[in-house]
Amino acid sequence: MADLRQRTNREQGDEAAKNQPRQNVPKPPISEDEDEDMLGVGEVADTSSLPQASDKTTGALDSALKDLSPRWRNWVVRGIFSWVMILGFGFMIYLGPLALVVVIFAIQIKCFHEIITIGYVVYKSFDLPWFRSLSWYFLLVSNYFFYGESLIDYFGVLLHRAEFMRPFVTFHRFISFSLYIAGFVAFVCSLVKKHYLKQFTLFGWTHVTLLIVVTQSHLIMQNIFEGLVWLLVPVSMIICNDIMAYMFGFFFGKTPLIKLSPKKTWEGFIGGAVSTVFFGIALSYVLVQFDSMVCPISYDEVKDSMSMECERHPVFIVSEFGIPATLQTFLSFFGFPQTTIKIYPFLLHSISLSLFASVIGPFGGFFASGFKRAFKIKDFGDTIPGHGGIMDRFDCQFLMATFVHVYYTSFIRAPNPQKIIQNVLLLTSEEQVHVFHMLRDKLLSRGLLQLGNVTMPS
Amino acid sequence: MADLRQRTNREQGDEAAKNQPRQNVPKPPISEDEDEDMLGVGEVADTSSLPQASDKTTGALDSALKDLSPRWRNWVVRGIFSWVMILGFGFMIYLGPLALVVVIFAIQIKCFHEIITIGYVVYKSFDLPWFRSLSWYFLLVSNYFFYGESLIDYFGVLLHRAEFMRPFVTFHRFISFSLYIAGFVAFVCSLVKKHYLKQFTLFGWTHVTLLIVVTQSHLIMQNIFEGLVWLLVPVSMIICNDIMAYMFGFFFGKTPLIKLSPKKTWEGFIGGAVSTVFFGIALSYVLVQFDSMVCPISYDEVKDSMSMECERHPVFIVSEFGIPATLQTFLSFFGFPQTTIKIYPFLLHSISLSLFASVIGPFGGFFASGFKRAFKIKDFGDTIPGHGGIMDRFDCQFLMATFVHVYYTSFIRAPNPQKIIQNVLLLTSEEQVHVFHMLRDKLLSRGLLQLGNVTMPS
Numbered sequence: 082m083a084d085l086r087q088r089t090n091r092e093q094g095d096e097a098a099k100n101q102p103r104q105n106v107p108k109p110p111i112s113e114d115e116d117e118d119m120l121g122v123g124e125v126a127d128t129s130s131l132p133q134a135s136d137k138t139t140g141a142l143d144s145a146l147k148d149l150s151p152r153w154r155n156w157v158v159r160g161i162f163s164w165v166m167i168l169g170f171g172f173m174i175y176l177g178p179l180a181l182v183v184v185i186f187a188i189q190i191k192c193f194h195e196i197i198t199i200g201y202v203v204y205k206s207f208d209l210p211w212f213r214s215l216s217w218y219f220l221l222v223s224n225y226f227f228y229g230e231s232l233i234d235y236f237g238v239l240l241h242r243a244e245f246m247r248p249f250v251t252f253h254r255f256i257s258f259s260l261y262i263a264g265f266v267a268f269v270c271s272l273v274k275k276h277y278l279k280q281f282t283l284f285g286w287t288h289v290t291l292l293i294v295v296t297q298s299h300l301i302m303q304n305i306f307e308g309l310v311w312l313l314v315p316v317s318m319i320i321c322n323d324i325m326a327y328m329f330g331f332f333f334g335k336t337p338l339i340k341l342s343p344k345k346t347w348e349g350f351i352g353g354a355v356s357t358v359f360f361g362i363a364l365s366y367v368l369v370q371f372d373s374m375v376c377p378i379s380y381d382e383v384k385d386s387m388s389m390e391c392e393r394h395p396v397f398i399v400s401e402f403g404i405p406a407t408l409q410t411f412l413s414f415f416g417f418p419q420t421t422i423k424i425y426p427f428l429l430h431s432i433s434l435s436l437f438a439s440v441i442g443p444f445g446g447f448f449a450s451g452f453k454r455a456f457k458i459k460d461f462g463d464t465i466p467g468h469g470g471i472m473d474r475f476d477c478q479f480l481m482a483t484f485v486h487v488y489y490t491s492f493i494r495a496p497n498p499q500k501i502i503q504n505v506l507l508l509t510s511e512e513q514v515h516v517f518h519m520l521r522d523k524l525l526s527r528g529l530l531q532l533g534n535v536t537m538p539s
Numbered sequence: 540m541a542d543l544r545q546r547t548n549r550e551q552g553d554e555a556a557k558n559q560p561r562q563n564v565p566k567p568p569i570s571e572d573e574d575e576d577m578l579g580v581g582e583v584a585d586t587s588s589l590p591q592a593s594d595k596t597t598g599a600l601d602s603a604l605k606d607l608s609p610r611w612r613n614w615v616v617r618g619i620f621s622w623v624m625i626l627g628f629g630f631m632i633y634l635g636p637l638a639l640v641v642v643i644f645a646i647q648i649k650c651f652h653e654i655i656t657i658g659y660v661v662y663k664s665f666d667l668p669w670f671r672s673l674s675w676y677f678l679l680v681s682n683y684f685f686y687g688e689s690l691i692d693y694f695g696v697l698l699h700r701a702e703f704m705r706p707f708v709t710f711h712r713f714i715s716f717s718l719y720i721a722g723f724v725a726f727v728c729s730l731v732k733k734h735y736l737k738q739f740t741l742f743g744w745t746h747v748t749l750l751i752v753v754t755q756s757h758l759i760m761q762n763i764f765e766g767l768v769w770l771l772v773p774v775s776m777i778i779c780n781d782i783m784a785y786m787f788g789f790f791f792g793k794t795p796l797i798k799l800s801p802k803k804t805w806e807g808f809i810g811g812a813v814s815t816v817f818f819g820i821a822l823s824y825v826l827v828q829f830d831s832m833v834c835p836i837s838y839d840e841v842k843d844s845m846s847m848e849c850e851r852h853p854v855f856i857v858s859e860f861g862i863p864a865t866l867q868t869f870l871s872f873f874g875f876p877q878t879t880i881k882i883y884p885f886l887l888h889s890i891s892l893s894l895f896a897s898v899i900g901p902f903g904g905f906f907a908s909g910f911k912r913a914f915k916i917k918d919f920g921d922t923i924p925g926h927g928g929i930m931d932r933f934d935c936q937f938l939m940a941t942f943v944h945v946y947y948t949s950f951i952r953a954p955n956p957q958k959i960i961q962n963v964l965l966l967t968s969e970e971q972v973h974v975f976h977m978l979r980d981k982l983l984s985r986g987l988l989q990l991g992n993v994t995m996p997s
Binding site for chain 2: 251254255258262269274277278285286288289341451452454456490491496501504510512515516517519521523527530
């Protein structure tokens with residue numbers, strides 16, 4: 082069966098011109114650029130060999146859907162696989178943080194694969210020695226580095242216990258750097274006079290991809306370590322905003338928003354934002370009820386196991402807030418004479434997250450769609466039937482995760498006394514006692530301790 | 540006066556072919572590539588408008604040298620400016636670490652400028668809206684981020700004292716991220732259909748440049764903060780290796796080393812390495828005598844000022860080492876019957892640094908020269924008469940600085956009790972006391988403290 086979305090752009094354009102009246106043809110999003118010299122850098126290779134979104138699924142589903150028109154077929158396949166993804170994600174949450182870390186890792190690998198493949202095809206690098214192996218090698222090394230840093234940061238004490246792990250902890254940066262330098266030297270040695278420009282371009286391509294995919298996916302993992310809520314709320318917000326912006330745009334959309342994405346409208350943008358704020362508050366309210374959602378994952382020395390219990394961070398404990406005067410007048414008009422309100426402070430933070438998800442988040446998508454147009458492709462891959470590549474679904478998630486991470490470190494994370502103690506315990510016995518004495522003297526001189534209460538037995 | 544090096548390659552080649560017997564013409568290092576389609580990505584713009592190394596200096600010097608042949612003229616100018624740089628660097632060391640930080644910053648800006656200018660010319664981006672401003676904006680933001688991180692890390696307590704600085708310390712990452720996102724949104728908004736590919740290429744170009752120049756130059760600054768010796772020894776090693784490899788190659792060079800740099804020989808490579816090891820040991824021996832060289836720069840709370848005094852790190856204190864048995868036999872043969880040797884451990888570390896400087900360091904140079912060939916330029920700029928651009932002199936220094944930083948954090952840096960105490964003092968009074976009690980209990984339970992010695996007045 083002929084599948085419109087699977088063909089190359091040129092075919093699509095020609096056929097459309099021949100067979101149908103122009104105004105009825107859904108304009109392929111890239112055809113408008115065809116006549117222009119948008120390259121400047123030279124002719125980009127034919128990207129038609131890149132895998133593009135298809136609605137091909139399993140044999141059984143294919144035959145069940147064979148009588149539908151391509152339009153409806155796409156609608157059904159896309160819908161089915163949206164639910165498959167949401168349910169799969171739910172199942173992973175049920176399995177716990179470790180399963181989620183594995184999923185994030187798999188997604189990261191796949192995103193890297195999709196972007197590298199584009200570079201590989203665009204710059205016709207089929208005959209470049211070592212390019213693919215080197216790219217994957219750099220992916221491996223950067224993951225080794227970032228995973229290591231996170232593990233040491235969160236579970237340093239635990240790792241120090243296992244004798245054979247110690248050199249890997251102590252010399253982690255040196256090992257990572259040596260591995261990277263090996264790749265760097267291999268790259269320099271692989272340089273071939275004929276291909277200098279291509280090779281440097283792809284070297285840059287690989288590194289920018291690492292910067293976008295690897296660093297950000299590790300921020301996602303650190304968010305998971307700080308408590309599942311820091312993953313689930315933002316991820317759901319982006320999904321909610323995508324869907325609601327589409328819905329509002331579909332029903333009320335009139336005013337175009339940005340040239341880059343002609344289908345986006347102000348109505349969708351605003352409707353999506355408002356919906357996301359309300360959705361975010363509701364979801365946050367539900368999730369903060371569970372300790373397993375709000376507690377960081379940490380190593381419990383007493384129980385000698387991973388723990389997801391904790392003394393709740395203040396943002397997850399109900400507090401009383403004064404209501405601003407103007408809002409009070411408004412509320413009393415409707416028969417609510419409160420002057421204060423008791424809520425989880427996290428619900429207020431969720432509003433900041435929602436606003437980022439719906440105002441700045443879409444720029445991640447615009448960026449990705451500009452990128453795809455630059456290389457005349459419609460999707461990053463054909464991994465998810467009906468949706469395109471993994472990267473098509475995660476373009477905004479990466480940006481959002483970085484925001485959450487920065488927001489968390491700036492506004493939520495308190496200096497962690499537990500972590501300070503752990504750092505002390507990594508010192509030698511002598512130094513531990515030395516630190517204790519230094520601290521005692523400091524606190525005595527600041528009047529925070531009297532000699533009396535130091536002598537009390539613990 | 541006609542200056543050979545200032546002309547474009549084409550002119551140079553034509554003139555050479557007309558006026559001189561071929562074998563006497565010093566082959567311009569890029570002419571060999573001219574006939575090949577080394578591009579693949581398409582035609583690179585004419586790079587002849589880029590500033591290239593020249594021997595132009597001041598009017599006075601120009602007229603004094605006007606009777607020399609271009610070859611000798613270059614020799615003299617290059618020599619003079621080598622000395623100018625070495626003396627200038629010496630003067631900066633005399634002025635102290637702050638002056639050095641300013642110099643490193645200036646060098647970083649200039650390197651960024653040189654690389655960005657190449658991108659600007661190569662991709663004919665004269666008509667791209669905002670490109671230059673955005674690149675400089677990203678440079679500004681990334682510097683704000685990295686400087687801030689270093690300052691907070693090293694002088695957090697001091698910064699916390701100034702009331703107006705506190706929000707900048709507490710929300711540093713959030714402010715940096717917001718600034719970056721503003722640039723990111725501006726980039727997306729500046730996308731123009733005609734130029735997508737160029738714009739994304741230059742976006743990547745800017746980010747790879749930031750990755751190479753900004754991150755590494757901040758590692759240099761952190762090295763300075765750890766003690767001047769961590770800057771001076773590696774920088775001098777690279778300079779020594781450059782000079783000695785050239786000398787050995789000049790006098791004994793026969794066996795070509797690598798295709799990328801046809802002038803490099805194995806003889807120069809090995810001679811350079813051996814010289815650098817000895818030079819490194821000698822220089823290290825001299826520098827470790829001075830406290831101002833080996834002490835980290837820190838804030839002294841008692842004196843309320845910056846301090847370059849310290850209790851020396853063990854690697855800067857003479858220790859006794861056993862000599863390996865085989866070496867003992869060898870030494871006793873020459874009448875040195877020692878079984879141990881008393882030296883600064885840093886001298887042994889300096890051997891590792893020398894080996895990196897002379898074995899891996901040159902690959903930084905090969906990388907840079909491959910890059911220059913890819914874009915058919917001979918130098919990164921014309922900043923230093925007779926030498927080319929700043930980047931031409933610093934290509935290996937960046938790689939070396941990163942190595943030193945990694946080496947220092949992996950093998951030298953001990954967990955710093957002083958820093959742990961500082962972290963405690965950043966907590967609230969209540970938490971400080973809480974940490975104290977937790978620590979006391981931990982140390983009591985480990986038997987490192989007895990209740991008796993806790994009560995002793997300090």
